[in-house]
Amino acid sequence: MAIALRKLPRANFAAATLALAALLAAAAAAAAGDYRPITPTMADRTVVLDGHHLSIGEVVDVARYGAKVALAPEARQRSADAYGLLLEAAAENVPVYWFNRGSGAGRQTEIFSGDPTSKKNQKFLAARQLAIFRRGALAGLGPQIKDEEIVRAMLVVRANTMTYEAASPGLTQRLLDLLNDRITPVVQSRGTVGEGDLGPFTNVAATMVGAGEAYYHGERMSAAEALKRAGLAPLAPFGADDSALESTNAYFTAQTALMAYDAREALSWADMTYAIDLDGMNSSISPLALPVQRNRPFKWLNWDAARVLDMMKGSYLFDLDNKRIIQDPESLRASSIRQGSAWEAWAELRDDLLIQLNSSDHNPAVSVGATPADSWELSTPQLRQFYVKGGPLSHGEHGFIFSNANWDPYPLANEVESFTIALANMDIAVAQRLQRFTNTFFTIIPPLAEIPGEPGRFGVSRGSDIDSTALMQEIDGLIVPVTPEGNALIQTVEDLQAQTRLKIARARQAVADTTDLLAEDLLTGTYWLNLRKLQDSTRAFGPVPTAVWTAFRKIVPFQADGAMPSSRPVHEVAAAFIRSHSSETFYGGGARDPGPHERRRIMQ
16 A cells, blocks of 8 residues: 555645545444443442452453452462562573563574663663554454453453463553553454464553553543543553463453353243243143153253252142143253253353463463472473572562463363354254244144134234244354364464354354344243133242243233333344343342252252
8 A cells, every 4th residue: 555655646645645544534433333332330349350269240240330350469469479580580591481582483582681670671671562562553353342341351351360470560450440440442353363362462452551542431532542531651561561461362261251141141041931831831841850850860951950840839730730731842841951951061161261260371371489399390401491599580489480382272162162052952942842832732722813803912923933943043053163273373383273253253142142032932932821821810830930921021011902112023122121131030049050969859
């Protein structure tokens, strides 16, 4: 572009430059136009980060609802100790990847030697780090991330895990500042191949030093202006701050936390709509009974069956009905199996996610206090060269600093794909049981729309079989695993790519589609509750189906002349109802692992 512009006459050059500036401004405005800021309803809450106990819910509280963050004193000290060990390592001429040695293809290149705090080295490192941070404004591949909650989630995850890294005190604090002052960097969505999220965090680095653009309380402006409004001076990075900030999978991990939180809600709603469907179908609930579960002691399947039964205590299904068919369609009989299996996959994902949220995925690994006597390999000549004996810069602390592959995002990347597949296998049961309500072989009675003289009714989604099929087609396309890939990048040094950006995007869409599918299920199931009530007004449905049905009918009335709250399609109203009502509003059974007591009950 620059060469072509120089060939133009001066007037044309100026015109082209103005046109280019206008195009860039228009692109920026368009990019910001559909930005989705958070609503900070938890701004008065503070989540304390200690590097050990950050939960999925706390990530969501900070990312989605604006909770503040603070570092626990022990976490701040751990970070300071790691930083001191880094500085001392260079002073002792210990080779450190991405500090006094280069990174990637330049890993054998000496960047500087000796004490990093000497006058010469300090000036060099300060200028070098500032230049690297500023260049972050130009990095990455658009479009930009549109959801503020994603960027905030990656910031809180990195703030927690960076307490293990050799970050300068200023960098450690600046991550907290961005979150607490709600300065949200403009981050490009496609700046990573999934083997460390370097690109997105170089964009964050730029904001810290006042380069590029950011959002301040949801308003887009220059990063320099955002810092000014918050009363913050641009960061003066030092040491290996670029490494400490960028060498992480926090972009992927953060989105996985948001997905896992939403997935737990979807699974809980699946259990509740299943209970509603059983009532609506006048089902035989024998597949959930204890003897059946004892015959196949998979703990999550047993747990889900017991959970759904608990939701339905007192239902008319436990009363004798000689007209009730002995066996339901497989989708109704097997739903707890599919849902229990999805819960199991979710639990495995959750367990790995909690490790990822509360440990280091950084290269190099800094281990303050480790000694050659800790393990036989540490005493060998090869590994002893990376031992820092300790001195003034580390306040006497000793330890090792090792190059490693900890930023390879497995096993969590596998768990994300596994859960997506398990979710789709659950969804097909939901879609099929929803469609069985069109068959009077199972329902015995027809829908009211087919009964002469009955008025039309709200509460059933006409064409729900088409809608559910359309959703399943989309879900089916999301479960094809991302092909394993290895491209020899950075002069063949970085030759694996995990493609986590693609994997988590599919998983999040699958969860969103599942919620839409459950909205169809809710519309159909609650419609049939009304029909069963018309059959016999004394019928009860159990506490959870009744609570959901009652609350939903306040939004979507059953009578045809009932006033709908808006002109929105009824499916959208149902989906919004699910998304705006926590499952715990209706059932407090939670999503804990099946405990010893439950296992004993099943196996007795």
